Amino acid sequence: MIAAFKFISRNIISILLLVVGIFIGGYFIGAVHNVRDLLFPETAAYVRSPLTIVNGIHGIGQLVTVTSEVHKTDVEVEIKRGIFNIGGYRANHIAIGAVEAGIDFDAIDEDSIRYENDAYVLTLSAPVITSCRIEHIDQNQYSFTLLRADWDLVRQLAQAEALEHFAQAMIEEGILERAEEETALRIGNFVRELTGKSAQVEFAARGSKIELPLSCQPFEPSGWMKDENGAWKKQ
Amino acid sequence: MGERKQGEAVNVAGRVIDSAREFIFRNWKDIRILLLGLFFGAILGAVFLQEGGRPLWDSPTATPTQPATSSPMPTYTTLPPLPTFTALPSHTPFPTHTSLPTYTPPPTATPTDTATATDTPTNTPTSTVTPSSTATFTPYPTYTALPSHTPLPTHTALPTYTPPPTATPTFTPIPPRAISSSIRAESKLITAQMDLAHADVSVRNPESRACAYSAKHVAKGVIEAGIELSAIDEDNIQYHFIGNYYTLRVPAPALSSCRIEYFRQYEQRGGGTAFCFANNWQEMSDIGRHLSMKAFVQDALENGILEKAERQATIVLGDLVRELTGSNVHIEYEEAPEEAIIPSSCKLDPPSGWEKDSEEGWKRSS
Numbered sequence: 122m123i124a125a126f127k128f129i130s131r132n133i134i135s136i137l138l139l140v141v142g143i144f145i146g147g148y149f150i151g152a153v154h155n156v157r158d159l160l161f162p163e164t165a166a167y168v169r170s171p172l173t174i175v176n177g178i179h180g181i182g183q184l185v186t187v188t189s190e191v192h193k194t195d196v197e198v199e200i201k202r203g204i205f206n207i208g209g210y211r212a213n214h215i216a217i218g219a220v221e222a223g224i225d226f227d228a229i230d231e232d233s234i235r236y237e238n239d240a241y242v243l244t245l246s247a248p249v250i251t252s253c254r255i256e257h258i259d260q261n262q263y264s265f266t267l268l269r270a271d272w273d274l275v276r277q278l279a280q281a282e283a284l285e286h287f288a289q290a291m292i293e294e295g296i297l298e299r300a301e302e303e304t305a306l307r308i309g310n311f312v313r314e315l316t317g318k319s320a321q322v323e324f325a326a327r328g329s330k331i332e333l334p335l336s337c338q339p340f341e342p343s344g345w346m347k348d349e350n351g352a353w354k355k356q
Numbered sequence: 357m358g359e360r361k362q363g364e365a366v367n368v369a370g371r372v373i374d375s376a377r378e379f380i381f382r383n384w385k386d387i388r389i390l391l392l393g394l395f396f397g398a399i400l401g402a403v404f405l406q407e408g409g410r411p412l413w414d415s416p417t418a419t420p421t422q423p424a425t426s427s428p429m430p431t432y433t434t435l436p437p438l439p440t441f442t443a444l445p446s447h448t449p450f451p452t453h454t455s456l457p458t459y460t461p462p463p464t465a466t467p468t469d470t471a472t473a474t475d476t477p478t479n480t481p482t483s484t485v486t487p488s489s490t491a492t493f494t495p496y497p498t499y500t501a502l503p504s505h506t507p508l509p510t511h512t513a514l515p516t517y518t519p520p521p522t523a524t525p526t527f528t529p530i531p532p533r534a535i536s537s538s539i540r541a542e543s544k545l546i547t548a549q550m551d552l553a554h555a556d557v558s559v560r561n562p563e564s565r566a567c568a569y570s571a572k573h574v575a576k577g578v579i580e581a582g583i584e585l586s587a588i589d590e591d592n593i594q595y596h597f598i599g600n601y602y603t604l605r606v607p608a609p610a611l612s613s614c615r616i617e618y619f620r621q622y623e624q625r626g627g628g629t630a631f632c633f634a635n636n637w638q639e640m641s642d643i644g645r646h647l648s649m650k651a652f653v654q655d656a657l658e659n660g661i662l663e664k665a666e667r668q669a670t671i672v673l674g675d676l677v678r679e680l681t682g683s684n685v686h687i688e689y690e691e692a693p694e695e696a697i698i699p700s701s702c703k704l705d706p707p708s709g710w711e712k713d714s715e716e717g718w719k720r721s722s
Binding site: 134135138139140141142143145146157165173174175176177178179180181183184185186187188189190219221223226227229230231233234241252253254255256257258271272273276278294296299303307311312314315316336340 | 386389390391392393394395396397398399521526538539540541542543544545546547549550552553554555575576578580582583585586588589593602612613614615616617618620621637638641651652655656659660661664668669671675676677679681682701703704705
């Protein structure tokens with residue numbers, strides 16, 4: 122042990138030079154990685170696509186009355202790894218998606234309809250977010266990296282983050298209130314055209330916690346989970 | 357003179373070279389170590405760019421950072437989609453809300469009906485004019501002044517009902533972090549949902565022989581279909597007295613939306629030396645997503661998503677009409693177009709600059 126310490130202290134400059142060399146060498150390769158598109162762009166790709174598996178087909182009844190196209194820029198994800206984060210890497214993303222809202226049409230039953238004062242009164246369930254989707258995610262501004270980077274994992278984390286944010290942002294924007302207005306209008310018109318009577322549309326009270334559908338709850342990349350501070354951690 | 361200057365320059369250069377050589381000899385050990393480090397660093401970098409390899413360390417944390425609130429501002433310029441809001445005239449059918457004609461109950465106010473008490477309760481719930489109307493009911497002559505019964509304009513207080521204010525362009529303020537480029541009203545009754553999965557979508561770049569690389573992809577998606585409810589108007593509804601049933605003519609079911617919920621690239625192979633300058637996996641991934649979506653749409657149509665949507669719409673709409681009217685209903689569907697209409701969410705663009713070249717080949721367009 123003492124001999125090892127003596128060796129290190131005697132050769133400290135050499136060791137530092139070795140480390141500096143390793144860093145410079147690794148970063149040089151990283152830089153080359155970054156300009157590869159400029160030097161050697163791909164020219165062709167061949168594709169082999171297997172059969173699609175149909176997991177299931179369900180009958181549902183959802184009336185979608187509002188769609189909001191959303192996009193988010195600067196979704197930066199950094200993977201930290203190794204001592205002093207020497208193997209860390211990061212990338213920036215632009216995510217484009219949509220959030221839809223409406224009501225559960227299946228929930229309308231005879232108890233939801235009453236006839237008062239020569240008009241129909243419909244009591245519908247509170248509007249909900251019916252689905253979320255990411256239509257495109259672009260990865261850019263790659264950092265240099267000394268070690269191998271899993272850029273697809275970075276993209277997945279960015280997608281999970283963006284999807285979660287889209288739904289919350291649109292709820293704050295008032296998408297559910299807008300869906301309520303549109304639903305009242307559409308259902309009111311339909312009932313009027315069908316029966317010739319006017320219709321009043323009421324909604325059940327919304328719960329304090331808004332439940333999001335599965336499509337708005339992103340897939341967590343395998344082995345990763347969000348901690349209580351909102352940071353992703355590998356289990 | 358010139359020769360002398362030239363000689364001096366040569367001497368200076370010689371001295372510099374001598375001192376550099378002397379420095380190298382004196383520090384040869386350190387320089388050798390630095391070069392060794394550079395060599396090892398380059399090797400390490402190359403090895404770990406070889407994307408088929410395994411990282412030395414696992415990745416313990418990832419920090420998705422929230423974007424700065426000000427950074428999305430440049431995209432303000434891209435917000436002119438506001439014109440879509442002008443499409444809200446559909447909001448202005450409020451005249452139909454003035455169902456006032458039903459409020460002209462003069463028959464109940466016939467001269468024989470002196471019992472004004474019965475008159476008032478029926479009117480009170482909806483008309484705010486009851487106090488004055490009961491007063492004028494007692495003297496016969498004032499009965500002719502029934503027009504006084506039509507102060508219904510007070511009913512036009514319905515402006516409180518007017519949702520359009522919320523639908524004005526004020527709905528598009530740029531939020532701090534996510535930018536909502538447009539909010540549009542829809543009326544899609546979604547009645548069928550198909551879950552699909554796709555594994556081993558292999559994309560290979562064969563062009564640079566020694567550096568050819570490929571990756572496989574797995575995808576999971578959802579395709580939804582239904583009918584457009586806003587297309588149903590009074591012309592599409594018929595009531596048949598004989599048989600006491602309704603006929604509803606509704607648009608043919610169509611795809612409503614598509615989404616890829618999970619997409620992962622795996623088994624990245626080839627192209628893995630520093631001399632190949634690594635690989636652009638993102639473009640491979642984008643081609644894979646494009647192809648998966650295309651396959652999902654095609655397979656959903658072939659597996660009868662539209663037929664399922666039609667059957668379910670018949671049930672859902674039929675139930676609603678029956679509960680509203682107490683009559684039976686017969687639902688007819690308009691003829692579907694020969695080629696299914698594909699909504700924009702079901703068309704994922706391939707990466708820019710790429711186009712389909714043959715049955716299974718893709719080429720960079722220029």
